[in-house]
Structures are given as C-alpha cells and as structure tokens.
Amino acid sequence: MLDINEAQKQILEATPVLGRVSVHILDSLRRVLAQDIEVTEDFPASDISAMDGYAVRHTSLHSVSRQMPVYLRIIGESPAGRPCGASVRDGEAVRIMTGGLVPEGADTVVRLEDTAEDSGYVICTNDPGRGDGIRFRGESLREGEVVLRAGDLISPVEVGVLATLRRAYVYVHQKPLVAIFSTGDELTDFHDPASPWKPMCSNLYALAAQVLESGAVPLCLGVVKDDLEAQKSMLSDALRADVIITSGGLSKGKYDLVRKSFASFGMDMRFSNIFVKPGKPMIFGTIGRKLVFGLPGNPSAAMLSFEQFIKPAFLKLMGHQDADAFHGRSYSRDHLNGASLIDSFAHGNAGNHGHHRASLVPMGRPSPANGRSGQKQKAVDCSKPGRSERVTH
Amino acid sequence: MLDINEAQKQILEATPVLGRVSVHILDSLRRVLAQDIEVTEDFPASDISAMDGYAVRHTSLHSVSRQMPVYLRIIGESPAGRPCGASVRDGEAVRIMTGGLVPEGADTVVRLEDTAEDSGYVICTNDPGRGDGIRFRGESLREGEVVLRAGDLISPVEVGVLATLRRAYVYVHQKPLVAIFSTGDELTDFHDPASPWKPMCSNLYALAAQVLESGAVPLCLGVVKDDLEAQKSMLSDALRADVIITSGGLSKGKYDLVRKSFASFGMDMRFSNIFVKPGKPMIFGTIGRKLVFGLPGNPSAAMLSFEQFIKPAFLKLMGHQDADAFHGRSYSRDHLNGASLIDSFAHGNAGNHGHHRASLVPMGRPSPANGRSGQKQKAVDCSKPGRSERVTH
Numbered sequence: 001m002l003d004i005n006e007a008q009k010q011i012l013e014a015t016p017v018l019g020r021v022s023v024h025i026l027d028s029l030r031r032v033l034a035q036d037i038e039v040t041e042d043f044p045a046s047d048i049s050a051m052d053g054y055a056v057r058h059t060s061l062h063s064v065s066r067q068m069p070v071y072l073r074i075i076g077e078s079p080a081g082r083p084c085g086a087s088v089r090d091g092e093a094v095r096i097m098t099g100g101l102v103p104e105g106a107d108t109v110v111r112l113e114d115t116a117e118d119s120g121y122v123i124c125t126n127d128p129g130r131g132d133g134i135r136f137r138g139e140s141l142r143e144g145e146v147v148l149r150a151g152d153l154i155s156p157v158e159v160g161v162l163a164t165l166r167r168a169y170v171y172v173h174q175k176p177l178v179a180i181f182s183t184g185d186e187l188t189d190f191h192d193p194a195s196p197w198k199p200m201c202s203n204l205y206a207l208a209a210q211v212l213e214s215g216a217v218p219l220c221l222g223v224v225k226d227d228l229e230a231q232k233s234m235l236s237d238a239l240r241a242d243v244i245i246t247s248g249g250l251s252k253g254k255y256d257l258v259r260k261s262f263a264s265f266g267m268d269m270r271f272s273n274i275f276v277k278p279g280k281p282m283i284f285g286t287i288g289r290k291l292v293f294g295l296p297g298n299p300s301a302a303m304l305s306f307e308q309f310i311k312p313a314f315l316k317l318m319g320h321q322d323a324d325a326f327h328g329r330s331y332s333r334d335h336l337n338g339a340s341l342i343d344s345f346a347h348g349n350a351g352n353h354g355h356h357r358a359s360l361v362p363m364g365r366p367s368p369a370n371g372r373s374g375q376k377q378k379a380v381d382c383s384k385p386g387r388s389e390r391v392t393h
Numbered sequence: 394m395l396d397i398n399e400a401q402k403q404i405l406e407a408t409p410v411l412g413r414v415s416v417h418i419l420d421s422l423r424r425v426l427a428q429d430i431e432v433t434e435d436f437p438a439s440d441i442s443a444m445d446g447y448a449v450r451h452t453s454l455h456s457v458s459r460q461m462p463v464y465l466r467i468i469g470e471s472p473a474g475r476p477c478g479a480s481v482r483d484g485e486a487v488r489i490m491t492g493g494l495v496p497e498g499a500d501t502v503v504r505l506e507d508t509a510e511d512s513g514y515v516i517c518t519n520d521p522g523r524g525d526g527i528r529f530r531g532e533s534l535r536e537g538e539v540v541l542r543a544g545d546l547i548s549p550v551e552v553g554v555l556a557t558l559r560r561a562y563v564y565v566h567q568k569p570l571v572a573i574f575s576t577g578d579e580l581t582d583f584h585d586p587a588s589p590w591k592p593m594c595s596n597l598y599a600l601a602a603q604v605l606e607s608g609a610v611p612l613c614l615g616v617v618k619d620d621l622e623a624q625k626s627m628l629s630d631a632l633r634a635d636v637i638i639t640s641g642g643l644s645k646g647k648y649d650l651v652r653k654s655f656a657s658f659g660m661d662m663r664f665s666n667i668f669v670k671p672g673k674p675m676i677f678g679t680i681g682r683k684l685v686f687g688l689p690g691n692p693s694a695a696m697l698s699f700e701q702f703i704k705p706a707f708l709k710l711m712g713h714q715d716a717d718a719f720h721g722r723s724y725s726r727d728h729l730n731g732a733s734l735i736d737s738f739a740h741g742n743a744g745n746h747g748h749h750r751a752s753l754v755p756m757g758r759p760s761p762a763n764g765r766s767g768q769k770q771k772a773v774d775c776s777k778p779g780r781s782e783r784v785t786h
Contacts, residue, residue, distance in 0.1 A: 026611075029602050046526035047588035052644060081579025081591050098644065099579055101590060114644070156606060160599030160692055164592070168583045186474025186492055190561045196475050197494060199557070206553030209422050213549060218419075251445065252505070260687065375545055 032319035055106035058130040109133025173319030179238035183249035205388035231261035271388035425712035430541040435531035437578030448499035572631035576642035623655035641690035695735025
C-alpha cells in the first residue's frame, strides 16, 4: 500500500524538467524563467532628475528661505531623453524634466512646485538638501547584477522588468505536450452520430481543459475501442507527447487489455491501485522519460486524480520550483466543486466507482444569498477522498 | 473629490457588457457563458446499470441468503453502448456492464462482487433491495432542465458538462480588444536603437501582460511623441478597440496635449485627478461606448491603477456577474509585489510620482525561509494608496 503523498513523491521522482525555449516576453506570462537575467548597464545609466524642477549647485542655495529667496539665472533646459550641453555654475540653474540628465556642475534638483520663474530667473525659497531630487547613476542597479533568476515565475511585473532591460525574448521552460484518449466501445465523440446508448467521451474534454489550465498543451486523440490492436495504434500515436493520459479501461473486464497495450511499448509500471478499495483506480508508469497516467472512467475521480497526481508533475515539467505546489497542496476542494455534476450525466461511465447510487444533483440557480456553488459543493463531497486515502503499489 | 469606491462605481456604470461569440468549449475556459444550457434529453436516457453485475427481477431473490443461494439462468448480456434484446423473467439473469441498458423485465442489478458464475448460472447470495444498482431514466436530469446559466464562469467541470451534453460550441461573452500606447518623446521601444538617455516603454508591456492575465486581448500600439498630430493619429488607430489605455502624458507640461487629442475625438471626460495630491494621477472618459483610461507613467502606479480601476471594468465587459470582483476587491497586494522593482529601473519615467527618492531594491534571491517576495513587498508599500485615497472629479 502506498499513501497519496508517497504516490505523489514517486511520480515527481520520475518526472523530468523540460528544456528551455525562447519566447517573446508577452508569451512568457505564467511560465518559469530558464535563465538568469543580468543587468548589462547601470540603472539609471547617468545621474537623472527624479522630478520636474531646476538643476542647481547646492552651494547656490546657501541660507535660502522664504524670507530670503535666491534668484538663479536659467541657462538651459534638460528634457528627458537627450543630453544637456550646459554646465551649471553658482547662481545658475537648468530647467529639468523628470528623467532628464543632470547637467555638469549641478548636484541638486529643486522641485518645480517650490519655485517660481521670473524674466529668465528661477526663484528658490527653500533648500531641499544636497543631492535631493536626483537619481544617481547605478543607484537602482549596477551592471552585472542579477535581477531575475532561473526558476522565477513570470507575472506582469517581471514582464515590465524584462521590457525595461530591453529583453524582448527570454528562455522559459517548455510546456509539456499531453496526449489524452478515452477507452471504451460505448463512448462517442462529437464527430460520431449521437445515440441514446452511447455516452460522450466527456472526460477527454474535461481533462483537456485541466491540461490547458495547468499551462500545458493538450493533444486530444479521441476514443479508442476495447481492442488490443486499436489501443496499440493509439498509444503509438500518443508517444510523440511528453505525457500520456488515458481515461477508462480500468475495470476488471478491460484492464488486461490496457495493461497489454502499455506493456507492448515497454512501459515501466510504477504503481497501480486499480482493484483496491477504497481509492480511485489509477495507474502510473513511464516509457523512457514519458509519463503515463491511467485514470478511471468516472469523471469526478478522473478530474480529482488529475489535480492530485498529474498537475504537480506538470508543474515540475515546466520548471516550477515551489515544493508546495509539487506535493499536491495546490489541489483545492473549490477547484472541483461540481465535478460530480458531470458524473450524474455520464451514464455508462461510472467505472469502478459504481456502488453509490447516482443521486439527483439539484442544479437550479442557487440564490445569491446561498452562494453560487452551495449545491454543487454538497454534491461533490461524497466522492472526495480524504488525505488518508491509500494507493496500492 | 471622489474616493476610490466612487471612482470604480462610475467606471462600471459607464462600462457595457460585450456581446456573445460562439467558441469551441475548450476555448470557453475562464470565460462567461452567454446562454442558458438546457438539457435536450433525459439523463440517463434509459434505465442503465450503475455497476458491473447481473440484471434480475427482484422477485427472483425472494428469501435469498448466504445459506440459501439462488441460481439464475444467464440468458444474455447487456454491455454498455448498445441495447440488449433479452427480456428477463423470474429465475433468469442478464450479465450487465456499468452503463449497460437494463433489459426488459429486470428491475434490480446484483453487483458482480456479490455473485459467482457456474455453468451458465449466476449464484446470488444476497438481496440488495428492489431497484438497487440501477440509474433510472431521467434520474440525473430531465429534458428541459437548465444545467448551466448565462453568467456562469466556465471551468474544466463546465467543459465536461458541456461535452457530456454534446455541446461542442457555446456562446460566451466577447473579450475586449484593448489598445495600449505610451506617450513621451524620450521613450523607446524594442525596434528603436537603444540609448542610455531613452528608457524603454516598459509600461506598454507590463500593461499588455495585465490585459492578457485579465483574459482580454491587448493591441500594443507603441510609443507616441509629445505632439498633437501624432497623438491624434495614434488615437484614431486606437479607436478600433473597445478600451484604450494610455500611459504617461499626465504631467503638468504634457497634459494639455493629451487632453486636446482626446477632446478632438469627442471624449466625454468622466473624471480626472491628475493634479491632486495625494493620489495616483488618472483620467477616465468615454468615446461612445469605448472606455478611455489615462494612466500615469510611473510603472507601479500604472499597474496598480490597472488592478483597481481597469480590471473590474474588464470583468464586466466580459460578462462576469460577481459584484465582489467589480468593486476592485479582486485587487490584491500580492498581485503587485515587486511592481516598484520596475520603478527603480524606469529612469525618466517617474511622472507625477516623483518626490520620493527611488531607493535601491535589493533583488538577490530571498532565502526560502523568508518567502520569495519579502523584499519586493517592502519596496512597494510606499507607493500603495490606502482605501481612503481620493480621486478628484
């Protein structure tokens, strides 16, 4: 027997970290940096003004006060974005904009609001202190400093930092390609004719949606019959992916088929708990560096297994270093509210989950006072395993 | 004067809800349903088995017990996915799979685990009760019931429900197209030559990333000079979008230009707080049904204003009905941890935010014990307005 934490641990141990890929910074959102970002110049690159005002020599402001204003002659202007040729001496000032280069000779910026202009002179009435109003070269960052590290998750803030550093492209970890297929003679897909006896392979789409939400790339391969050759052919197609997820085929009558088709591709079965109760049936194995997950046909059990076992593996594949996320703590009850809502539709899809009577899930819109998911939550609780659930080796 | 809540309220009042668009269910993730989803057939469509076992008449099990087993003749099989022709009488049984149609005459399914087979007979040793093991037609859902409603947010569970109901496409609310541009002679973009005096228009990319994270579609129009004709031409281009966001141009020297260019397109200025302290400068107006936001050039102030004022509007545009999200409560401090990290780089971009001295933000990797964002959070606090911040009308 293997408890959930141990099963998660085994999965993560078998999970590689995918290599890097170069993407535009706007495509790097929610992905993990695969390189350190080093600053290649000082920030700011020169002494610049932190405000609109006047660049002066501090000595010009000696004993200034509201009662004893100082008149400084304006000898030029330093807008943002281009160097100012002027050199400031005692008794002189340069009109300066936020971001403008502090001209030679000046060591202080007096803010616009504390001044007045009159006939080519600026009237100063206070001394802000030497060096005030200036952001000195390298004050924020020195050339060579590392501002972002491999392993950092990219949010809009990091995108802004990268843009500031003129990095249009960055290396991030690749997204896993995830092949998904459902097994079962009785299942149909959108392109098959509808039949009252043949349920839709809804797990295919629910799992693909979970894959998308995890930041990975789903490859929906469709439905495969309960036939060895068909399953081998499907699996052969699925092997181009980094991860293979199957849904269904874990019941007593079908498992042998699934096991054989996996074995024919040399799968190393890491664990399987499919005939043990209580517990959701699931198998995990590897084919080379590829991960193979066999999930139950029951929709909420499949979705829950995804959250508990597969999503942490995806995070590792994509370079996430957060150990909390790895061990399935990212799984939240809220996330799957209403998963059993699908179960109640998915007739013929209950798999090993069968003994409970499917109960009517009331799905009228809850009143705002009750909260939106009140009913759904109640319905799903019965199918949620506790942390003490065990998985068999 | 206008406080933040009142400003948010005014913005939302001016914000329309966008129309609907038909998308594949996998493209509907995280979007808001724009139609009710009504069930078009009973679920299950017939009486089906909830487990693998034997379909029998309950009367055949009269007084059965472990000591007094009953032998029932197996007259056929009902796999999932196709109807079974057999009709069950007393003393007979049909082998049935999970999801298989309950054959005529049968009213109970005995689970496989409680039986044994012997020479064409099934041996039953217990009575599960009449009706057990069966999911009756319409038990989960009746034709005509509404299972999902306009306004529901699509998560993987809803995708599964829609697939189960054979809905490949659904109507969801459209995503807003959001034009973004930065104003400032001194700014450069990736396609301009680098210059130590010309900072990157990093806000363009940070805001585009925020737009993407909100589920909307950014249209990065680039940088525009401090020139009326250039700004009018840029704005004319931006008018194909649903929302226009500008960054910069709110300082004393430049605002008149921005105001004139907006006015030339008939903008109805709803509020502006650009020369009032304390508070982040911002303007909000409408051109027809389009929303226009003027944000400050200071990076963390721009990002914060986005979270507080623009994101709630986006949620409304995209059909979200959650009032909490509308009133900016979606804004979290964590979300912008480290935003001031950009400020420290963005020389020449401090806008009206100028008086504080940009301080050195230590950006070495925090130790795991301290949490990743410890330093960043400290740095950003000084630029965060409290809830009591006021915006001037």
